[in-house]
Amino acid sequence: MLPTLYDAGRWSARGVRVTLLDSSPFLYYSGMVPEFLGGVYDRDEVRINLRRLCDRAGVRFIESRAQHLDPERRVVTTADGEPLSYDVAAVDIGAQNPGPLPRAIRTKPLYHIEALEDRIRATLDRPRRRLRLVVAGGGAAGVEIALNVTGRFAHHDRSDALDLTIVEGSDRLLPNFPTSMGDYVAGLLETRGAQLETGRLVEAVHEDAAVLDDQRTLPADRVLWSTGSVGPDLFEDAGLVCDEKGFARVTPTLQCMGFPRLFAAGDCATVAGHEALRKVGVHAVKQGPVLRANLELALSALTAGQAPHAWPLDTFEPYWMAPLIFSTGAPEGLWTAGPFWLRSRSLLRLKHVIDRRWIRRYNPVWDDAGPFQLADATAATM
Ligand SMILES: Cc1cc2nc3c(=O)[nH]c(=O)nc-3n(C[C@H](O)[C@H](O)[C@H](O)COP(=O)(O)OP(=O)(O)OC[C@H]3O[C@@H](n4cnc5c(N)ncnc54)[C@H](O)[C@@H]3O)c2cc1C
Incomplete structure (x- = not known):
């Protein structure tokens, strides 16, 4: 979703009204959160101020949950009861933990x-x-x-x-x-x-x-x-085609089945042909540029009066392997991919370089140069 905010600035200038709806004004970067709890990072180093990004891009930010989605009428209703009509929408609301208990x-x-x-x-x-x-x-x-x-x-x-x-x-x-x-x-x-x-x-x-x-x-x-991932309740209620865990089934172009003006990406979506992909940030981040490009293409096609089946959209291709590096609360990192794993101090240093480089694009705390460097946002890694 973050790369999309960059382009949204240009769309606003073309007369497109863009709104970001999120339950929180801060997006926490999961790669760094365990070490935030480990005292390695401060909170402002691991979170992205969405309201601020929106202000800079000319995007309206609403701090509220998407409570209801009506893909037939193309309306999202916020938890505060505000109906938001859309021509094109993208849902990137992540997963939820299965069976959450109220006090946890x-x-x-x-x-x-x-x-x-x-x-x-x-x-x-x-x-x-x-x-x-x-x-x-x-x-x-x-x-x-x-x-x-x-x-x-x-x-x-x-x-x-x-x-x-x-x-x-x-x-x-x-x-x-x-x-x-x-x-x-x-x-x-x-x-x-x-x-x-x-x-x-x-x-x-x-x-x-x-x-x-x-x-x-x-x-x-x-x-x-921290019991794993299932899809958000919102989708079943909206009548979207979902997989057995409640994630929205989308085409490789990230469009919800049967609703070409509704895109879904990240953890909340299961892409046709890639059903076995783990719900990890590496894949969510790789979908960002495809989502951004396809929203832009869809907006242009709509303006030109083109029917959705003729939209020339990009398709998502995942990495063939999604390695992860774990921090350990000690000066050692654990790298794993498939059946392999390694541990060493240099892996933790590598993790720090990758994480800081990723968040620097969106978070001025890490940006020695001052303003946001959004131009290369598509190169994000996680
Ligand atoms: C502790 C932890 C560590 C992790 N570490 C890694 C890692 O090192 N590498 C890796 O690849 N993956 C990691 N992951 C997985 C990674 O966090 C997810 O895969 C990634 O965040 C998915 O991105 P997303 O944009 O789909 O969803 P999210 O990052 O979950 O973002 C969803 C956004 O939607 C908002 N939202 C939710 N519901 C609504 C609603 N109804 N209305 C409006 N807004 C809503 C939320 O506030 C949030 O801002 C980790 C996960 C956890 C929990």
């Missing part, structure tokens, strides 16, 4: 993690305070956050102030990654005093405890909900 802090959308950061800071600022944290979900997000939070307490010499337990439904951490990598991170976490509960699910969250499916109660001041 969700990882999707990511701005929710501020509540965890506040509690971590409050604990570290007061010598006698403790934090009992349960992480529900031992996949990539839960594990990377647990590694960083344990690393931060260790760095402050306050490991004794943290009781962290990861609860994972399958029989090991990182079930979608190489077994030896899961074993390695499990060892790291245990060395730092974390408890692992594998083969278990969190069934209930109370004010001061999480209840497991074997009815044991874990005392908890906070429960982080």
Whole structure:
């Protein structure tokens, strides 16, 4: 979505009214969030100020949720009840965690993690305070956050102030990654005093405890909900064609099936022919330039009176491999792709270079040159 904001400035000058609707004025960059919770980055270094980007691009920004979508009438209704009619719309609202429990802090959308950061800071600022944290979900997000939070307490010499337990439904951490990598991170976490509960699910969250499916109660001041990805409720309600997990099915041109004026990209969409792609930022970022180009082409075609089936749109081609680098709360990074993984200090340095380079395009905190450098936004990596 971010590359699109750059072009939106030019579209506004051509008389196109562009609106960005987002539940939060800040987009948190997931590549850096675990290390934000690990105390490596400040909050303003890991988030993008959407309102500010919109102001600069001449785009109207509305801070609200898209509550209802009517693709037949082409209307999006905000949570505040405002109807927004569109000629062309793009939905890039990410995924949601399956089965979120009301008292838990969700990882999707990511701005929710501020509540965890506040509690971590409050604990570290007061010598006698403790934090009992349960992480529900031992996949990539839960594990990377647990590694960083344990690393931060260790760095402050306050490991004794943290009781962290990861609860994972399958029989090991990182079930979608190489077994030896899961074993390695499990060892790291245990060395730092974390408890692992594998083969278990969190069934209930109370004010001061999480209840497991074997009815044991874990005392908890906070429960982080990082249980994977399912599609947003909005889509089924809108009657969009969705896959079995509720993600909108889109064509390789990122158009929703049966609604060519409605585009969807990123985690919330499943692209025909690429159904097995993981919901990771690497793929979402690669879709950005295609989305941007196709919105532009669709607007031009509409102005010329061309019917949607004749629109000359670009198609999305994913990377054949999407490697990830995990931070570990220590000066070491873990690189993984398919069945392979490696660990070294230089991998963490590489991750820092890639992450900072990516966010610099949108975040003036990282931009020594001053103003936003949006011109090369299409080259984004994650
Ligand atoms: C802790 C963590 C770490 C991760 N690390 C990596 C990594 O290192 N590398 C990697 O490739 N992937 C990583 N991922 C996955 C990555 O975050 C996602 O794949 C990526 O953010 C998807 O981008 P997106 O634009 O589709 O959605 P998002 O980044 O989730 O953005 C969705 C936006 O939509 C807004 N929104 C949601 N619902 C509505 C609504 N109804 N109305 C209006 N606005 C709405 C949200 O506020 C948000 O701004 C990580 C995920 C997590 C949770």
